[in-house]
Amino acid sequence: MKTLPITLLGGLLCFTQLSLAQVPAFPYNPDVDSNAFIELTDLLYFLDLYGQPWSFSDDVSEPGDLLYYDVYENESGDMDSAWIRLPIGAEGQILSVYNGIPKWSYPADILLDAFPCLESICLGGEEIISGCTAPLACNYMIGSTNDDGSCTYDCYGCIDPEACNFNSTSIIDNGSCEYINEGDCDCQGSQLDALGICGGFCEEDLDNDGICDNIDQESCNPIGGYSVGDIGPGGGVIIYDNGTYIYTNYNNSSYDCWRYLEVSSEILSPQIWGCYSSSISGLTNAIGSGEINTQIILDTGCEEISEVYAALSASNYLGGGLSDWFLPSPDELMLLTSGESFDFTQYINNWEFGEYWTSDQFMNVGYLGTFINFSDEGKGGIQTIIGGTNVNVAEIAIIPMRRF
Numbered sequence: 001m002k003t004l005p006i007t008l009l010g011g012l013l014c015f016t017q018l019s020l021a022q023v024p025a026f027p028y029n030p031d032v033d034s035n036a037f038i039e040l041t042d043l044l045y046f047l048d049l050y051g052q053p054w055s056f057s058d059d060v061s062e063p064g065d066l067l068y069y070d071v072y073e074n075e076s077g078d079m080d081s082a083w084i085r086l087p088i089g090a091e092g093q094i095l096s097v098y099n100g101i102p103k104w105s106y107p108a109d110i111l112l113d114a115f116p117c118l119e120s121i122c123l124g125g126e127e128i129i130s131g132c133t134a135p136l137a138c139n140y141m142i143g144s145t146n147d148d149g150s151c152t153y154d155c156y157g158c159i160d161p162e163a164c165n166f167n168s169t170s171i172i173d174n175g176s177c178e179y180i181n182e183g184d185c186d187c188q189g190s191q192l193d194a195l196g197i198c199g200g201f202c203e204e205d206l207d208n209d210g211i212c213d214n215i216d217q218e219s220c221n222p223i224g225g226y227s228v229g230d231i232g233p234g235g236g237v238i239i240y241d242n243g244t245y246i247y248t249n250y251n252n253s254s255y256d257c258w259r260y261l262e263v264s265s266e267i268l269s270p271q272i273w274g275c276y277s278s279s280i281s282g283l284t285n286a287i288g289s290g291e292i293n294t295q296i297i298l299d300t301g302c303e304e305i306s307e308v309y310a311a312l313s314a315s316n317y318l319g320g321g322l323s324d325w326f327l328p329s330p331d332e333l334m335l336l337t338s339g340e341s342f343d344f345t346q347y348i349n350n351w352e353f354g355e356y357w358t359s360d361q362f363m364n365v366g367y368l369g370t371f372i373n374f375s376d377e378g379k380g381g382i383q384t385i386i387g388g389t390n391v392n393v394a395e396i397a398i399i400p401m402r403r404f
Contacts, residue, residue, distance in 0.1 A: 138172075204247065223260075223404055229342050232262035234320030234402055237347040239263050239335045240287065248292065258288070258403035261332060264319045265349055268398040273357055273369030273391035274309025275302035283360045285330040285370075291403055293359035294326035306392070310357040310369070314400045325400040327359040330386055332401055333372045337382040345374070345382065348399065355387075357396045362388020371396055 093104040130148040131141030138155035157170030163177035164187035180187055185198035193200030195212060202212035223233070230238045240261035247257050280300055283293045297311040314327035333356060336344045345351045355371045362368035368388035375383050389396075 226260055232260065232320075232402075233404065234262055234264065234322045234325070236262045236264045236319065236402075237344055239342075239344050239401075240332075242288070246288065248288070260404055261287070261335065262402050262404065263328075263336065263344060263348065264317065264325065264400040264402075265347055266317075266319060266400075267348060267350055267356075268313050268317060268400065270395035270397045271308055271310045271313050271357070272306060272393070272395055274306035274311070275300060275366075276305055276392040277366045278302065278305070279364065279366040280361060285358075285360055287329070287331045287335070288403065290329040290332045290359050290401055291324075291326040293329055297327075297359060310396070310398050311359060314359075314398055317400045319400065322402060324404070325402045327357060327398065328401040330358040330360055330370055330372060333358050333399065334384050334386075336399075337374065337384060343382070353382075355389075355396050357398050361391075367391055369394070369396075 093106055128146050129141075129144045130146045131144030132139045132151040133144050133147040134140055134151045137151035137153060139150065139152050154169065155171045156174040157167035157172075158165045158177040159170050159173045160166060160177045163179055165176065165178045178187075181189065184190060185192050188199070190199035192198055193202040193212075194205040195202045195210065205212055226232065226238050226241070228238050228241050232238050238260050242259045245257050245259045275297065278300055280296060282296045283289075294311045294315055298315060302309055303312065311327045314325055317325040319325060336348075353374050353376065355373045358370045358372060360370040362370040365388070367390055369391040370386060370388050371394075373385040373387060375385070377383050
């Protein structure tokens with residue numbers, strides 16, 4: 001029964017303190033434009049009493065500020081009017097001064113701030129435990145009876161280590177995790193380069209040697225300084241310039257990186273096309289495909305059918321001491337007469353009209369090889385006709401080409 005005397009004693013001391021307190025209180029009035037209305041003379045007295053600096057202003061206040069207006073006597077003795085501003089309040093609050101600054105507070109809070117012993121009396125003498133009383137706060141304090149404003153919520157966040165915005169200090173997931181976008185390789189939006197490096201700068205590694213082509217001297221060894229019509233490294237004439245180097249990835253290709261096409265100055269003796277009844281896939285007519293066409297034909301085992309045939313003869317040609325000659329594709333062979341400024345046939349020794357083998361099968365038929373027939377037919381200029389004939393019967397001349 002010791003609690004009651006202690007409580008009564010505390011109450012006596014508190015009420016003694018309260019009897020000495022004089023706190024002017026001006027109630028908040030929500031009916032006056034949602035602002036508190038106080039007689040200006042009372043307000044000025046209130047501020048002077050607690051030593052709060054104040055001044056008049058003719059400026060209209062910002063929205064949300066309290067506006068006070070009244071008539072007063074200025075220094076000249078004339079009646080004047082002005083605005084004075086204070087923070088916004090709420091219904092049920094009263095205006096008070098705390099540490100020299102006016103503010104709106106609830107009456108109970110004002111009393112408890114001034115006389116903490118009142119809280120002990122209201123709680124019947126129980127111990128006051130200050131702390132965070134919000135159950136959802138990170139630092140919620142079980143058993144606390146007085147919220148001290150310390151609640152924090154920084155424990156919420158992304159707790160997945162695989163996420164881009166993983167927060168190692170968070171312990172509660174709030175659904176905010178963000179992940180790498182499809183097609184990207186990191187959270188910054190980078191992509192894999194040709195070497196598989198995230199955010200790297202390599203554009204091509206066409207030979208798959210793990211060295212970027214722009215620094216890999218073996219992937220492409222440009223030989224510049226040539227123009228169409230010039231004599232090439234193999235002693236023939238340049239009939240085509242692609243403008244830029246092209247990398248063609250193919251096994252056993254004698255020169256993967258190329259820009260120019262050079263035609264031999266020699267015509268090889270007539271041979272059969274060979275590979276009878278063998279339908280060979282992968283052959284094309286396009287410019288630049290003659291070398292790979294030749295490689296494909298050589299890889300099909302045609303020598304089992306014919307010991308000597310057109311693609312093998314072109315591949316074995318060593319014009320200019322070079323070994324990278326091939327049987328041209330149809331489109332490559334027709335370049336001989338398609339130049340606007342050049343008739344390349346004049347650079348070929350013993351040139352004559354007639355048929356010349358190409359490295360494609362005619363209409364994809366296994367027993368027909370494709371040839372180009374060059375003629376004049378009295379129409380002015382050289383005419384070309386593409387045709388097909390038996391690969392094991394017809395013996396047709398060969399004009400080797402190379403690319404570099």
